[in-house]
Amino acid sequence: MARLLFALIAGGLFGSGLFISGMTDTTKVQGWLDVFGAWDPTLAFVMGGAMIPMAIAWLVAARLRNSALGTPLPPKSSTTIDRKLILGSLLFGIGWGLAGLCPGPAIASLSFGGPGLWIFVAAMLTGMAVAPFLRTRLDKPVAAE
Amino acid sequence: MEQDWIWGLIGGLLIGTGGAVYLLFNGRIMGASGIIGGLIDGSAGNTKWERIVFLAGVVLMPVILQPLYHEVDPHISENLVVLVIAGLLVGAGTRLANGCTSGHGVCGMSRLSVRGFAATLTYIFAGGVGVLVFRHLLGVI
Numbered sequence: 001m002a003r004l005l006f007a008l009i010a011g012g013l014f015g016s017g018l019f020i021s022g023m024t025d026t027t028k029v030q031g032w033l034d035v036f037g038a039w040d041p042t043l044a045f046v047m048g049g050a051m052i053p054m055a056i057a058w059l060v061a062a063r064l065r066n067s068a069l070g071t072p073l074p075p076k077s078s079t080t081i082d083r084k085l086i087l088g089s090l091l092f093g094i095g096w097g098l099a100g101l102c103p104g105p106a107i108a109s110l111s112f113g114g115p116g117l118w119i120f121v122a123a124m125l126t127g128m129a130v131a132p133f134l135r136t137r138l139d140k141p142v143a144a145e
Numbered sequence: 146m147e148q149d150w151i152w153g154l155i156g157g158l159l160i161g162t163g164g165a166v167y168l169l170f171n172g173r174i175m176g177a178s179g180i181i182g183g184l185i186d187g188s189a190g191n192t193k194w195e196r197i198v199f200l201a202g203v204v205l206m207p208v209i210l211q212p213l214y215h216e217v218d219p220h221i222s223e224n225l226v227v228l229v230i231a232g233l234l235v236g237a238g239t240r241l242a243n244g245c246t247s248g249h250g251v252c253g254m255s256r257l258s259v260r261g262f263a264a265t266l267t268y269i270f271a272g273g274v275g276v277l278v279f280r281h282l283l284g285v286i
Contacts, residue, residue, distance in 0.1 A: 002170075004194060004198045006171055007167070007171055007195045007196070007199040007202070008201065008202045009166055010163045010167035010175060011163070011198065011202025011203045012203075013163030013166060013202075014160055014163035014164070014199075014202070015204065016207070016210060017155075017156040017160035017161075018156065018160065019156070019207040020156040020159065021152055021153045021156020021160070022149060022156070024207065025218070025219055026219055026220045030276055033269070033276040035273055035276075036277055037280065042149045042150055042153040044153075045157060046154070046157035047157060047246075049153065049155070049156070049158045050158070050251040050255075051157075052157075052161055053158060053165045054161040054164045054165055054255035055255040057165035058255055058256040061169060064169075066172065067168070067170055068169055071173075073172045074168070074174050077259075077260060078260060079259045081263050084241045084243070085242050085263060086263070087242075088237075088238045088239065088241025089249075089268040089271065090238070090267055091237060091241065092234065092235055092238030092239045092242060093238070093268030093270065093272040093275060094234050094238075094272070095231040095232065095233070095238060096231075096246075096271075096275070097276040097279065098227055098234070099227060099228060099231030099232070099235070100222075102177070102178075102235060102245050102247075103181055103239055103245050104177035104247050107181065107204060108203050108204065108207050109221075111204060111207055113221055114221060116221035116222060116223060117221045119229065119232070120221070122232065123228065123229045124181075125181070125236060126233060127237035127240070128236040129185050129236075130236075131182070131186070131236065134237060134241055135241060138241070
């Protein structure tokens, strides 16, 4: 039960932050990416602000064996930069620029985004369901023709 | 507006605090695409309810905060083709890369993860090129 309570608190903080920061407004996200148009720096402040408590949390976590609720902490981060990471991030970035939405803000906008947003979310969930099959293909070594 | 950056910073601090709570109490990395994707492809295992409750919090808090604002308009595109293609790319791309703006960006870069920096630079670059091409060259957004 405690795990569910803290998951709710974490999700509530995340949703509040996305909403208050303006990241649920696609024009602000596309404005950040629009270097050659009316560039909007807000996203940099959101990212910078978010990294402050998160960096402190990682420093605290490094001194702990388990989480406060006794669950294991995440393992050390991997340093492998593979095709999936780069190709996936390229695809994600293009979609992010096109719609001005990434997964967090898309979910945070569910109550007020209207049918257009729901269509985006349905397509996003479909993409997530397809990803494991693409992953298997990308894991295969490139065949020599 | 002039105060946008202040609200961006305050919102960012809240996002990071959410990530800190999820890490230090639940022992998990707060990545939106991973939390949603695990429910979609069945890899969530015994963390299923933790994820569902987290997402409920993400959806509910904006509902509670909305009355404080005169107008809430996310400016969602009216172009169906754009929405469907963008959704597919965001869904498949974040799951292939194993992270998005929250997982690789906020949580990854703050622990100086090489993968976090590589992913974030890549998707910001692709997003910038995307907006340049689709807005300024093709005029579809």
